[in-house]
Amino acid sequence: MQTDLVSTILPGLLSSPKYVPQWYTYDKLGSELFDRVTNENPDYHLYRVEMSLLKEHTDKIIDNFDETSVFAELGAGNSSKMHRLIEAILKKEGSLRFIPIDISKEYVEESAKNLIKLFPLLDVQPFVGHYLDGMVHVKSLQGSKLLVFLGSSFSSIPEAQMLPFLETIRDAIEGNRDRLLIGLDTNRNPERVKKIYSHPTFVDFMRNILTRLNKDFQADFMQDKFDPYVEYNKSNDQNIEDWIIEDPEYLNTGFRSKCQQTVTLERIGKTIDLEEGEVIHINSPGKTSIKWDWKQFEKLAKAAGLTTEQIWTDQDNLFTLGLMKADLQ
Ligand SMILES: C[S@@+](CC[C@H](N)C(=O)[O-])C[C@H]1O[C@@H](n2cnc3c(N)ncnc32)[C@H](O)[C@@H]1O
Incomplete structure (x- = not known):
């Protein structure tokens, strides 16, 4: 077993309240279950609406780029949202280097092979690892860059890390033709959010956390002893260093223990006690992900040295796509 899994996962399970980082949901099975969320959950606008915005605005998004450019996608998954952009730039320029960055090793490597079959002119170089390591890699590459971060995955970066995260993005796109597409x-809408994340496909996806804990830690979490936990919270402004999120609103997900129970992590010789009703949160307790007003994000991005070039949204303002660039003084 990887020792870094013990140091990254165990402290959250032993703390109060308990939590598991969100990225832990994604091994190969987790990525496959996430695909079912996008394909089978009709309310999951994070896929449907974003995909249609990408299709509608492809020409403007790729406008800056040529055959020497690099497109890199953070948390790429199967990169299906990139197909239209890749197709358009290959049609315009004939070649492109594409770096899908993802922690889910087998899944991103398999997806890269599928992309090559689909786009033989595409030079696909997957990067397996965490977002931040991926960005350091992207920064080292030649050519103008389009760094793409879709699916609202930024919303699950723990808040205290959001500003430094965007500063790292800013450093990776400091060429005057480079852009971030987020x-x-x-x-x-609280009711709508709760409906989306209570859908059976999403609950199955979340439950992969318990499946994975059982596998990685030889644990005995029993799925039927936990109910899915899905809440929508509004809270007071959060002071995060010198940045304030005004009126933050959060989706909060996890598992609620149906009874008092003790779970054994046999591989590392530890036990975890849970009270009846106690929640194991996904991501920071109470804050699985932020639901944004674009202005909140823009304020944060500005503090990190990023400016909005253009934004696109749907008529119900369910999802927003922003094309951004680094402030170049
Ligand atoms: C919500 S899915 C989005 C997939 C795709 N980009 C989309 O928009 O449909 C998040 C993806 O990010 C990856 N991921 C999650 N946390 C990560 C991390 N810390 N570093 C790298 N990849 C991560 C997951 O494996 C998963 O493929």
Whole structure:
């Protein structure tokens, strides 16, 4: 077993309240279950609406780029949202280097092979690892860069890390033709949010956390002893260093223990006690992901040295796609 899994996962399970980082949901099975969310959950606008915005605005998005450019996607998954952009730039320029960055090793490597079959002119170089390592890699590459971060995945970066995260993005796109394309969930309707994340496909996806804990730690979490936990919270402004999120709103997900129970992590000789009703949160307790007002994000991005070039949204303002660039003084 990887020792870094013990140091990254165990502290959250032993703390109060308990939590598991969101990225842990994604091994090969988790990525496959996430595909079912996007394909089978009709309310999951994070896929449907973002995909249609990407299709509608492809020409403007690729406008800056040529055959020497690099497209890199953070948390690429199967990169299906990139197909239209890749197709358009290959048609315009004939070649492109594409770096899908993802922690889910087998899945991103398999997806890269599928991309090559689909686009033989595409030079696909997957990067397996965490976002931040991927960005350091992208920064080292020649050519103008389009860094793409879709699916509102930025919303699950723990808040205290959001500003430094965007500063790292800014450092990776400091060429004057470089751009960041970011997609954020701007649906702040509590009932709608709860419906989306209570759908059976999403619950199955979340439950992969318990499946994975059982596998990695030889643990005995029993799925039927936990109910899915899905809440929508509004909270007071959060002071994060010198940045304030005004009126933050959060999706909060996890598992609620149906009874008092003790779970054994046999591989590392530890036990975890849970009270009846106690929640194991996904991501920071109470804050699985932020549901944005674009202005909140823009304020944060500005503090990190990023400026909005253009934004696109749907008529119900459920999802927003922003094309951004580094402030170049
Ligand atoms: C919500 S899915 C989005 C997939 C795709 N980009 C989309 O928009 O449909 C998040 C993806 O990010 C990857 N991921 C999650 N946390 C990560 C991290 N810390 N570093 C790298 N990849 C991560 C997951 O494996 C998964 O493929």
